[in-house]
Amino acid sequence: MLPLTCIRKPFVYSIAAAAMFAFAQPVQAENTDLKFPAFAQAVAEAALGDSEVAAYYRANGYAPIWTGATEAERARLQALLKAILSASDHGLPVAAYDTTELTRMMRDISSPRAQGEVEVALTHLFLTYAHQIQTGILTPSDIDPGMTRDPHRRDGTEILNAFTAAENPEAFMHSLVPGSDEYARLMHKKFELERLIERGGWGQQVQAGALKPGESGLAVVQLRNRLIAMGYLSRSATITYDAAIQGAVQRFQEDAGLNADGVAGPATIDAINVPMEERLRSVIVAMERERWLSIDRSKRYIWVNLTDFTARVVDAGSITFETRSVVGQNRSDTRTPEFSDVMEHLIINPSWYVPRSISVGEYLPGMIASGGSGSGHLQLIDGAGRVVPRSAVNWEAYTPASFPYDLKQPPSRGNALGLVKFMFPNQHNVYLHDTPTKYLFDHETRAYSHGCIRLQKPFDFAYVLLAAQESDPKTFFQDILVTGRETQVNLVDPVPVHLVYRTAFSDLRGHMSYRADVYGRDAKVWAALEAAGVHLPGYES
Incomplete structure (x- = not known):
């Protein structure tokens, strides 16, 4: 062999x-x-x-x-x-x-x-x-x-x-x-994981559903040994979940995109127990994905990693702004697509023109059944763009499929798009925007939208973009916001936007982070790579 x-x-x-x-x-x-x-x-x-x-x-x-x-x-x-x-x-x-x-x-x-x-x-x-x-x-x-x-x-x-x-x-x-630093770091991690696999990997998995500081026993020893093998903990002989282990768990949680509380709950244990071979597959898939992508990293761009639930502004290789995001639900008709485009403008106090799929699937059945009294926050819009009074509609004459009007939500703090949206016109009708449902940003896994990307800090995001063309971007933005009028603001220098899907990626220090395959796309990519002849390095006769 x-x-x-x-x-x-x-x-x-x-x-x-x-x-x-x-x-x-x-x-x-x-x-x-x-x-x-x-x-x-x-x-x-x-x-x-x-x-x-x-x-x-x-x-x-x-x-x-x-x-x-x-x-x-x-x-x-x-x-x-x-x-x-x-x-x-x-x-x-x-x-x-x-x-x-x-x-x-x-x-x-x-x-x-x-x-x-x-x-x-x-x-x-x-x-x-x-x-x-x-x-x-x-x-x-x-x-x-x-x-x-x-x-x-x-x-x-x-x-x-x-x-x-x-x-x-x-x-x-x-x-x-590929000449990107990310490709070089992924390749380095590939070599490292291959060497570790040859030496036996990270050792025995943690045989516990959850562990917390102060506990002792075999499962704590397994947790300790695995954290040592992964490089999060110095060599130790403790059998107790002490402060050193808690700190190591926190560092691991940060790299895994989990709530960094130092408590090894079920999600943390599951992430720690992921086999090294699976992490290597994620790295190889990420290298293939990096080959698909062409970015001028010397200039500003927006980077939205769907698996990480974050949106970043990157300038000359440095992250200058980052915010949490919510992405599409894991359903065939709502998963956020992967593509690149160019952000051309933002709209302050946006209206929400409800997509037909959402109108038919969520709003119209109830509106028709109630004779037009439901969903009062939405306006009816005819083919000429005029608002139609609900009293002028014969609700009994229509089904959701035959309803001839579009639905629109005017600008307001309760608008589904919040108070600002960021536009990069594309075939998917996907964009970045504010949201009134702020509580979702507290969740670790944030796949709840109909496909667009919601931002936790949309105003700050706008200030960063407008700083390139306004001496006082915050005042400029707020002066438009208080009018309540829908206003388009063009970006003098449009910014490339990359919606990507990476379950393995590095930070600027070279540390590798891993995320769950929330849409199952990486599993499909790996299966296709295997079918093309790619496999994990090992031994052959």
């Missing part, structure tokens, strides 16, 4: 040896049409079905980029082989980089036709790596309809042109790897 990393190296060394041998040998020419020699014909045939590869070779006159004898071709090949050696380090599917068959093909090169087949096989290997390392293995929307993010997969012909034009092929291969 050998570690996977030990198995991979012979593949690469053998293919390198085969390549250096094969490409150094003279290849006997075949009888063929001189206008379309055997090598070119083999390349064209091998590229059938791959329009990007075919287009590239047509454009370059079917010249080799790997299998010739020039120094440039040898440098490209060496750079490719070095890169794929580290494919498993990035959580890429090992099978996609198994070079056994390619090595055999190289050793058997005896004609221009065989050389052409190897040429295209190497190009396919290169593009597989380039696409997977740069923009991910999966297409998000194929996994879950709520994952509408576009990884912006690059055209293969464009990548090949850039690669062959590069003066330093190895530097080019390295440039394909």
Whole structure:
């Protein structure tokens, strides 16, 4: 039984040896049409079905980029082989980089036709790596309809042109790897967890439903040992839930997004008992998600992590504002989607135009049954945007499905959107806003909305955004607020917004935090990664 990393190296060394041998040998020419020699014909045939590869070779006159004898071709090949050696380090599917068959093909090169087949096989290997390392293995929307993010997969012909034009092929291969600090920290955590798993993990799970300070016994010892193994507690021989353990539990709770009271309640015990292998899966999934995302982190952006129930303003890599959030309920029609857009304006004293799905599902049945007396805080709006008196409606003539009016809630402190909303127009009709139901922010798990993101500190959030264009943003905001009139305020510099879903993420100190898979999306992503050939590093015969 050998570690996977030990198995991979012979593949690469053998293919390198085969390549250096094969490409150094003279290849006997075949009888063929001189206008379309055997090598070119083999390349064209091998590229059938791959329009990007075919287009590239047509454009370059079917010249080799790997299998010739020039120094440039040898440098490209060496750079490719070095890169794929580290494919498993990035959580890429090992099978996609198994070079056994390619090595055999190289050793058997005896004609221009065989050389052409190897040429295209190497190009396919290169593009597989380039696409997977740069923009991910999966297409998000194929996994879950709520994952509408576009990884912006690059055209293969464009990548090949850039690669062959590069003066330093190895530097080019390295440039394909996501350059974010978060990706580097996730990769570091992946290595760390793999090493710990080889050494036995975090030890025995805590066999208790809950524990509190002052208790003693075997379960406390299990809790102590697990906290030591996780790095939250210095070595200790205590069998009592003392102040040191309480402090360690608090630190763990902070990293897990739990109420940091130092008491190991059921939610804390469950989080502490999560197997290390599950945490490693979360990290590998987060690396794939990071490959889907393209952010200019040198500028301001808004970061909403749905699993963390927070919204942040980030400036040049530093968190300059953070607030708790409420996200969509875990139902098929209310889960908050994942996507990126640009915040263009905010609306102070907003009206709430009730989505039809909410009108039909929640308000209209009661309004029709009561003859129009229910839900008095809502106005009826006709097709021309006019308010219709309830007395003018024949309530008995309609069902919720046939009701011809829209529902609107005028600006007020009781408005479902609160007193301000933040707009980044999108196909989902999702945005950030205030809310009158403040008590929900006291909950650890905050999935209660119909899909939009509610903010605990919306006024402060507005002040931070307006500070970029107003000398006194608070006064500016409050002066509009007291009018009670619906007012749109455009952002002079629109701000990118990223609604993301990360169950594993780091803080700026490199500490890893984990969250529950509230919508089950990471489980779907991991299943799809496994189907694509990704697995946890381990041992194979």
